[in-house]
Amino acid sequence: MTGLAYLIPVALFLGLLGLAAFLWALRSGQYDDLDGAAHRILFDDEDRPDG
Amino acid sequence: MAEVAAIPTSRGPADDVVDPEAYVRVDAKGVAHLHLLVENLHCGKCVQAIEGALRPRPDVTEARVNMTTRRLALSWHAAAAGAAELLAPVTALGYRLVPFNPAALESNAAEQDRMLLRCVAVAGFAAANVMLLSVSVWAGAFSDDMGPATRDFLHWISALIALPAVAYAGRPFFRSAAAVLRRGATNMDVPISLAVLLAAGMSLQQTIVSGPHAYFDASVTLLFFLLIGRYLDRRARSRARDAAEQLMLLGAVAATVIEPDGQRRARPVGAVRPGMVVAVAPGDRLPVDGRVRTGRSTVDTSLVTGETMPLSVRPGTDVFAGTLNLDAPLEVTVTAAGEGTLLAEIVRLIEAAAQGRDRYVRLADRFSRVYAPAVHLLAAGAFGGWLLFGGLAWQPALMIAVAVLIITCPCALGLAVPAVQVVASGRLMRRGVLVKAADGLERLADADMVVFDKTGTLTVGRPELTNRRDLSDADLTIAASLAVASRHPLARALSRAAGPVPLRDGVRETAGMGLAAPVDGGEVRLGNAAWCAVTATDETASGSELWLRRPGAEPVRFAFEDRLRDDAAAAVDALRRRGLAVELLSGDRAPVVAAVADRLGIAHWSAACLPADKVARLEALASAGRRVLMVGDGLNDAPALAAAHASMSPAEAADISRTAADFVFQGRRLTPIVETLDLSRRARRLVLQNFALALAYNVIAVPIALAGLVTPLIAAVAMSSSSLIVTLNALRLRRGGIRAEPEAGR
Structure with a gap:
């Protein structure tokens, strides 16, 4: 039963990590243009960062 | 006597677009921001072309096109350049840009979409982790070697995850339920909220008293499933909203x-x-x-x-x-x-007409009107029955009522109806049909009559040369060498028919009359009968013919007609075979409409209809109990499109008509109308099947719940399996051909 003491926190931590990553992606506008994202992957000249 | 204009006339891009300078916002760092709507954005290539035209400039800090909303966000160092100068290369590519003020437009709808997605994420996280713990509890109960201390510990952790998650992710339902209760009514969100809150609350009470059963998993899984359904539903609606906003922006010409x-x-x-x-x-x-x-x-x-x-x-x-x-x-x-303006008048007609449609109640809502009160009664009956006659204390009685609420919760329906919708929209999208109204498919499936517009709907919407066989190649080439100079639709039709022909020297156009060019021994003329000094013409043909006059030769007549779409007859037949009556309402002159109606075998037609006449006719049909599908493209059809039970318009239609229509189809054929109708009927069958499946599941599960035999494990299995079955059933729509008649392509 001592395994529970660290396995549960580890599982919860990993889950929270995924949740935080998703919320961050949502906040930074990565879900605003799903149609565009599907096409952008095919552009071959976008290897420099924006700006 | 006539005013002679030089041709061709060119114009600067700045003439027809609102000056963007007024919409530029410069922030404290001297960076200018501008938002524009790109009117004719079609594909990834367009995105690449526009961004490629802007980004190489060193002073541009951001240029990003959003393909979903067709908007361009642009930022640059304000001191370096003016907006008009920056945008010139994009306009030169042929894109029309309309600046707008994002603050005026950005309704809170986009923010609500994002909030719903956050709720889905939180509920998903909670559902996965609580389920992990619940499975351990069930396994422990099954093998009988988990002590109550461990069980309570796991319940407490579940409570720690589930209670905040319910409080956060349940808000869309709680708000809707509170709003509807304040009005003294009820909807499906009321039993959902009750089930989620009571399940979480009673589970907390059970955890405190060290009871064996906790429903935290049911509570959050229910939320998760329902939120997914709600999100899918909302996405279908937001597409329609985008289209409406687009139209508002186009008013900025x-x-x-x-x-x-x-x-x-x-x-x-x-x-x-x-x-x-x-x-x-x-x-x-x-x-x-x-x-x-x-x-x-x-x-x-x-x-x-x-x-x-x-x-x-x-x-x-x-x-x-x-x-x-x-x-x-x-x-x-x-x-x-x-x-x-007439345009504004048409917009008012649309708004008035669309109000009638708001009265349409979706299948799922009609179902829940009966279902929601029934669920409340059942749960209340279970609680009262066990308390008064079953001899239970209030806590176990309430637990049974909670189990009834969880079991009957329309999780399957909340998921399955939007799933059918999304699969159907996706399939239609690939066939070039855009579903604009969320409930359009349901309304289309009801249609028992179709009303067509003529110009641009049944016909291709532009004149074409019809007497090519009577003409000599020489005449056609000479006529075309003049015609290429003109924008007149008949002249354009003539140049299309002749193929590429070089422009003759010295062509002059006289507006409303025709074209002329000097040749040896006089002048060659192409234009209307008067222009070519021809007298004996058929009055009804005027406006659909051109004459060519050369010195010393007989005048030659070119006849034109707005041709029917290739598959118009096949599509009308296919619709008739599906039991739909067909009618034609056109603003064009009677002889032309009669000819088209005759060729398609349409018995009922009216000509010279004004926009209000079309609406009146549709309202008359509606009050006679007909459910009409209106297909039209013109500005004059827009109010009728809004008034009809369901409506479609071709992609080349006027902006306002595309906005008023439920569906927009692409391509030069009418077969998509038939395909969409077939798919909408299949979708409705699937939705009804799903209702039947959900009812069958309730018939089995509700007595078990009422008997107090449901444990959290049974609730979880029943809920997941019923959701899975209806979702899989909805996905069947992906398979099987859209049965467009093979002969429709003839």
């Missing part, structure tokens, strides 16, 4: 006003007042209603009235907003602008 001092200035249409003078270049749409002051030209009114042949205008003629100036520059004295 500028008018070129000639000031009293002779200066020409681009002004927003809203700032134009009656009495002002507006210049309209050839190829531009008229921004206002007015009377021609100077200039002679022809005006294409097909989008407004459905009339195929262009109208000649001269000083004194009344012209309407939305019509297209073809030949020569015009100066128009404004008689009405903005709210007063």
Whole structure:
């Protein structure tokens, strides 16, 4: 039963990590243009960062 | 006598677009921000072209096109360049840009979408982790070697995850339920909220008293499933909302006003007042209603009235907003602008017509009107029954009522109906049909009658040469060498029929009459009968023919007609075979409409309909109990599209018609109408099947719940399996052909 003491926190931590990553992606506008994202992957000249 | 205009006339891109400078916001760091709507954005290539035209400039800090909303966000160092200068290369590529103020437009709808997605994420996280713990508890109970201390510990952790998650992710349902309760009504969100809150609350109480059963997993899984359904549903709606916003932005077209001092200035249409003078270049749409002051030209009114042949205008003629100036520059004295125009009148008709449609109640809502009260009664009955007659204390009695609420919760329905919708929309999208109204598919499946517009719907919407066989190649080539100089629809049809022909030297166009060019021994002329000095013509044919006159030769006649779409007859037949009555309502002249109706075997038709006439006819049909599918493309069809039970318009239709229609189909064929109808009927069958499945599941599960035999494990299995079954059933729509008749392609 001592395994529970660290396995549960580890599982919860990993889950929270995924949740935080998703919320961050949502906040930074990565879900605003799903149609565009599907096409952008095919552009071959976008290897420099924006700006 | 006639005013002669030089051809072709070119115009700067700045003439027809509102000056973007007014929409630029410069922030404290000296960076300018501008938002624009890209009117004709189609694909990834367009995104790449626009961004590619802007990003190489060193002073541009951001240029990003959003393909979903067709908007361009642009930022640059304000000191380096003006907006017009920056945008010139994009306009040169052929994209029309309309600036807008994001603050005025950005309704809180986008923020609500994002909030819903956050709720889905939180509920998903909670559901996965609580389920992990619940499975351990069930396994422990099954093998009988988990002590109560461990069980309570796991319950407490579950509570720690589930309670905040419910409080956060349940808000969309709680708000809706609270709003509807305040009005003294009930909807499906009330039992959902009750089930989620009571399950979480009772589980907490059980955990505190160290009870064996906790429903935390059911509570959050329920939320997770329902939120997914809600999100899918919302996405379908937000597409329709985007289209409406788009239309609002397109109202921002500028008018070129000639000031009293002779200066020409681009002004927003809203700032134009009656009495002002507006210049309209050839190829531009008229921004206002007015009377021609100077200039002679022809005006294409097909989008407004459905009339195929262009109208000649001269000083004194009344012209309407939305019509297209073809030949020569015009100066128009404004008689009405903005709210007063014919266009605004049509918008008002649409709004009035669309209100009738709001009364339509979706299948799922009709179902839940009966279902929600039944669920409340069952749960209350279970609680009261066990408390009064079953001899239970209030806690176990309430637990049974909670189990009933969880079991009956329409999780399967909340997920399955939107799933059918999304799969159907996706399939139609791939066939080139855009589903714009969320409940459009349901309404289309009801249709028992179809009303067509003629010009641009049953026909291709442009004249084509019909007597090619009677003409010699030499005549055609000579005529085409003049015709390539003109924008007139008949001249264009002639050049299309002749193929590429070089332009003859010295061609001059006389607006409303025809073209002329010098040749050996005189002049060659191409134009209307009067222009070519031909007298014996058939009156009804005027406007659909051209004459060619060469020195010393007989005049030659070119006849034109707006051709039917290739599969018009097949599509009308296919619709009739599906039990739909067919009718034709057109704004065009009676002989032309009669000919088309005759060729398609349509018995009921009306000609010379005004927009209000079409609406009146549709309302008459509706009050006779018919559910009409309206198919049309013109501005004059837009109110009828909004008034009909369901509506479709082709992709080349006027913006306003596409906005009013439930579906927009692409391509030159009408078969998509039949395919969409078939798919909508299949979708409705699937939705009804899912209702039946959900009811069957309840018939089995509810007695078990009422008997108090449901444990959290049984609830979880029952809920997941029923959701899975209806979702899989919904996905069947992906398979199987859309049964477009093979002969429809003939």
